[in-house]
Amino acid sequence: MAPKTKEQYAKIREDRKEEILNAALELFARQGVNHTTMQDIALKAGISKGLIYNYFTNKEDLLNELIKSFINHLYDYFDPDGDGILSTEEMEYFIEQQVENLMKNIDYYKFLYMLLMQPSAQEMMEKLQLEVLTSKMWKMIGTYFQIHNFTDPESETWIFHTILDGIAINYVFNPDKYPIDKIKKLVIQKYCNLK
Amino acid sequence: MAPKTKEQYAKIREDRKEEILNAALELFARQGVNHTTMQDIALKAGISKGLIYNYFTNKEDLLNELIKSFINHLYDYFDPDGDGILSTEEMEYFIEQQVENLMKNIDYYKFLYMLLMQPSAQEMMEKLQLEVLTSKMWKMIGTYFQIHNFTDPESETWIFHTILDGIAINYVFNPDKYPIDKIKKLVIQKYCNLK
Amino acid sequence: MAPKTKEQYAKIREDRKEEILNAALELFARQGVNHTTMQDIALKAGISKGLIYNYFTNKEDLLNELIKSFINHLYDYFDPDGDGILSTEEMEYFIEQQVENLMKNIDYYKFLYMLLMQPSAQEMMEKLQLEVLTSKMWKMIGTYFQIHNFTDPESETWIFHTILDGIAINYVFNPDKYPIDKIKKLVIQKYCNLK
Amino acid sequence: MAPKTKEQYAKIREDRKEEILNAALELFARQGVNHTTMQDIALKAGISKGLIYNYFTNKEDLLNELIKSFINHLYDYFDPDGDGILSTEEMEYFIEQQVENLMKNIDYYKFLYMLLMQPSAQEMMEKLQLEVLTSKMWKMIGTYFQIHNFTDPESETWIFHTILDGIAINYVFNPDKYPIDKIKKLVIQKYCNLK
DNA sequence: CATGAATGAGTATTCATTCAT
């Protein structure tokens, strides 16, 4: 049997970790963090309870990694053609995408907002704050508002986020009554139909 | 002859229940539901552990009652002079008030948003939905937008809520960086500085 | 309002006690001693929890009174015409009666046998032993066997009880398969069809 | 490579379960089900409280398994030389054995009769009924009565059991007064001194 | 690396019993 290289081992570890996180995420989202046991996660991930502790020091650490992972991938799909400039079409696509995701994964979003309410999320947010604020995405949106002559581009970026979060919260609370399509159109009209 | 009248007992029960809910709310908000023991709640409420179970079947039930109570009082403080008409000053006051509350009680808000993410909250929301949507407040805001010639008053009402929730979420996540004062001013400008 | 005499009070107390015992008996038999709370008993007896403690010092005492009461009434219905002599017809009637009772009240009998297995029952049995063994019934059965020329009347009395208990146990365990009618006939044949 | 084979784990589990059942049986019999805590059982079995729950879902389940185990082993010791024919000597030995067991383990018998009074025992009894009735022992006793020209061998089998149970109950209730030796002799005389 | 038996601190929950009114 061929011994594996260090890289191969690292790869295996990384994959395994990912699998555990995925299992945990699904279970946490469906049945809550507290009602999900390490056993449940192990079962779902197809491994033994003990093995989880080779990858995460404890349950809290697992949860934190989940939050971190989420925050890191928060805007992954915000990845336009890479020219660094957001066209109105790309902006529209981004908004459409956000709303579609939201509608498809209510439970998931609920859980994520919940995660972000965790005290432990706060620290991580703080650590990641600078990154986020100086992120490509953030800057691109700011630039977008600048290019399209919004009065206060920076504030508008915040407002933009505020609205997106507000939509998510309202929809998640009240998926039946909240007129998400109409709101989406209004948002697109405000931010993409620029003369 | 009964030692106390039925009314007296009912009063005692009502008061105790309230006390327990208050104690639980504060502890839950500060240290989280899971890190709060029934013992903690009893201690804070100045009663014995066992008594809680005379009023709530279990911890979950207690949490649900808390959610219900919260939803019921959601807009209690939205109670203007009672003429049924929202002046721009009253609207401004309302917004200022909201933001002030938010800033004063971040933990509380975090907990409340968390509560509302609970699956059990959903049912209650649904039950209360009609009430909320047909509530005086909701109507008054709609009327306000109508009077001030907003294009689509109903949608504007939703947007208004969307923005308020978005502000809360963003501030709660990121109290240091989120420019809540500036956003507040922009909101007031949009909704109160009419002409 | 006319004041009550001591006798009236004593009567009320006795009746109330009886009611509580009846309520307890039914609940204990149906759902077991441990799954029956004092609250349950109070509810069934139509009184308040606290009042039970005016009549019984505690739950165990209540159970003991129940056992005592049961033992005392064990052979109540063994009360023939009072001439002190058991005719073969009366003996047959007694056996028929026993079996009928058994078949009608399986749960009740189960519970009673259970009660008698309680350690606390033992003491009482001992106290009551002499009474039982010297009881009218016991003597009458002994006399019956003497009159009808059984070899060892005293042992036969024990055997008689042994068989009756054995029938009860077997029927209670296995009401569907146990041929109680046939056994009953054989017992009657043995003890009543005496030439 | 698994650290232990499936078989090894299965063996461990089987042994542990047995140990727990044994510990529980002894404690239950001596001090009653309710006065025996899971802690007690764990202590007696030399394991931790929690481990019990790896083998039994709860206390009730543990009790049920005990009943099941008892019923399954009810007649284990009825295992004569294996020629399938019960000699009068073997019959006598069986009766002697039964009585001796009874006298040695009053508490144990009390507990077992109690167990069998449990509602949950009934179901199990029903399931096992056919097996018991068609068991080797049952048949052998029937054959015994047939060979020795009892009028109705089947009924006699039932009567035989009735008497044995009756003896047990009476002795258990009243070990001091019940003339068990005399009764035993009479039973042996009836069933073993044939011609 | 991987397993799952084993641990035990931590807690929710029950309910007999008390007692002020």
Next chain:
DNA sequence: CATGAATGAATACTCATTCAT
């Protein structure tokens, strides 16, 4: 006498975490 709110000791049960193999 009667009530039911209040107590708190007693315990079942959970589950994250450890560790021998």
